[in-house]
Amino acid sequence: MSEHSLLVNLSALIKKPTGISVYARNLLPELQTLEPTIISSQPFSRFNHHSIPFNLTPEYGFKGHVRRLWWLQNSLPKLYQQLGSRLIFSPLPEAPIYSNCRVIVTVHDLIPLRFPRLLSPLTNYFRYFVPQILRQAVHIICDSDSTALDLENFYQISRSKITTIPLAYDQENFTCQDPLTKPSEERYFIYIGRQDAYKNLERLIDAFSCVGHKTDTQLWFVGPQDRRYTPNLMAQVKALKLVNRVRFLDYVTYTELPHLLRGALALTFPSLWEGFGLPALEAMACGTPVIASNLSSLPEVVGDAAILIDPYNVDELADAMGMLAKDNQLREELSGKGIEHVKSFSWQKTGRQTVDVINRFL
Numbered sequence: 001m002s003e004h005s006l007l008v009n010l011s012a013l014i015k016k017p018t019g020i021s022v023y024a025r026n027l028l029p030e031l032q033t034l035e036p037t038i039i040s041s042q043p044f045s046r047f048n049h050h051s052i053p054f055n056l057t058p059e060y061g062f063k064g065h066v067r068r069l070w071w072l073q074n075s076l077p078k079l080y081q082q083l084g085s086r087l088i089f090s091p092l093p094e095a096p097i098y099s100n101c102r103v104i105v106t107v108h109d110l111i112p113l114r115f116p117r118l119l120s121p122l123t124n125y126f127r128y129f130v131p132q133i134l135r136q137a138v139h140i141i142c143d144s145d146s147t148a149l150d151l152e153n154f155y156q157i158s159r160s161k162i163t164t165i166p167l168a169y170d171q172e173n174f175t176c177q178d179p180l181t182k183p184s185e186e187r188y189f190i191y192i193g194r195q196d197a198y199k200n201l202e203r204l205i206d207a208f209s210c211v212g213h214k215t216d217t218q219l220w221f222v223g224p225q226d227r228r229y230t231p232n233l234m235a236q237v238k239a240l241k242l243v244n245r246v247r248f249l250d251y252v253t254y255t256e257l258p259h260l261l262r263g264a265l266a267l268t269f270p271s272l273w274e275g276f277g278l279p280a281l282e283a284m285a286c287g288t289p290v291i292a293s294n295l296s297s298l299p300e301v302v303g304d305a306a307i308l309i310d311p312y313n314v315d316e317l318a319d320a321m322g323m324l325a326k327d328n329q330l331r332e333e334l335s336g337k338g339i340e341h342v343k344s345f346s347w348q349k350t351g352r353q354t355v356d357v358i359n360r361f362l
Contacts, residue, residue: 008039037050076096104139115273131155141165144297169347187265192282200293202233205237218245225248265324266290269291281342291320
C-alpha cells in the first residue's frame with residue numbers, strides 16, 4: 001500500500017474540544033496503527049501530516065464552512081490523487097462528491113432534518129449534499145442505533161452499509177474522584193451543551209421554576225450562548241423571578257467541566273433528540289445522577305442508570321428534579337449505577353471498532 005493510503009480529514013477540527021473535535025481527537029491513538037496521513041491545519045506529532053489552510057473551520061463562522069466545502073470539492077480530490085491514496089476517513093458527513101475518492105464517513109445525528117429551519121444552510125446541506133455523500137461512501141459509521149434508523153428512514157440507506165459504534169468518554173478527565181477540590185456548598189442542577197431550540201431548555205427552566213422556589217437549588221447552564229435563543233431563555237428566567245437561581249456560565253474549559261459535574265445534584269438533559277448525548281456519559285463517569293429524555297439515543301447511552309423522562313412533559317421533569325433535590329439515597333443509588341454503567345464505554349474500544357471498519361475497505 002501507498003505511504004498515504006489512508007487520509008483522515010480533520011479540516012473541520014477546532015481548538016476548543018467540543019463535539020466532533022472530541023470524537024476525532026480520541027480516535028487518533030487507535031488510528032495510529034493504520035499509519036494514516038492527517039489532513040489538518042493543526043500539526044500532529046507521530047503522524048504523517050499534510051497542512052491545509054487554517055481558515056476552513058467552524059471557528060470562522062459561515063465563511064469557514066463555505067471555504068471548507070469548496071476545499072473539499074476542489075482540493076481534496078487532487079490531493080487524494082497526488083498522494084496515491086485509497087481511502088478517506090471523515091469523522092463527520094463531509095467528503096468530495098462526484099469524484100473517484102473512496103470515503104468512509106461518520107454521521108452523528110440528523111438534527112437539521114428532524115428540526116429544520118427555514119433557509120438554514122445546515123438544513124439545506126443535510127437535504128441536498130449529505131444524501132449524495134452517503135450514496136457515494138463505501139461505508140457509514142454512526143454513534144447509535146437511533147441514528148442508524150434515521151439514516152434508513154430519511155435517506156433509505158441500507159442497514160448493511162452502516163456500522164454503529166458508540167462514543168465514549170475521557171477516563172482520565174471524567175472521574176468520580178476529586179480529592180483536591182473542596183465540595184461546593186451550592187446545590188445546583190447542571191445542563192451542558194449548546195443552547196439550541198431542540199435542546200428543550202425552555203421546558204427545563206419551566207420545570208426548574210416548580211422546584212427552585214421550593215428548595216435551595218440552582219440551575220446552571222454550561223455551554224456557548226446562542227444569540228438566537230439565549231436572550232429568550234434569559235428573559236424567561238427574569239419573568240419567572242429566577243434571576244438569582246439560574247446561571248449562564250458560557251463555555252468552561254475541559255479540565256473545569258468534571259469539577260462542575262461532580263458538584264451538581266444531577267445533570268438535566270431533556271433534549272428532544274440526540275445522536276448520542278456525550279454529556280450524559282461524562283456525568284455518570286463523575287458519579288453525577290442523570291435525568292435524560294426517553295427519546296432517540298439517550299436510552300441506549302444511559303441504560304437503567306438514569307431517570308428517563310418524557311421531555312415534552314414539564315411536570316415529569318420537575319418531579320424528577322424534585323426527587324433528586326430531596327432524596328440523598330436516590331442520588332447515591334443513581335451515582336453508583338452510573339459509575340458501573342460507564343465501564344462498558346472506552347475510547348480504546350471505540351477506536352478499535354473504527355479501525356476494524358476502516359481495515360475492511362483499505
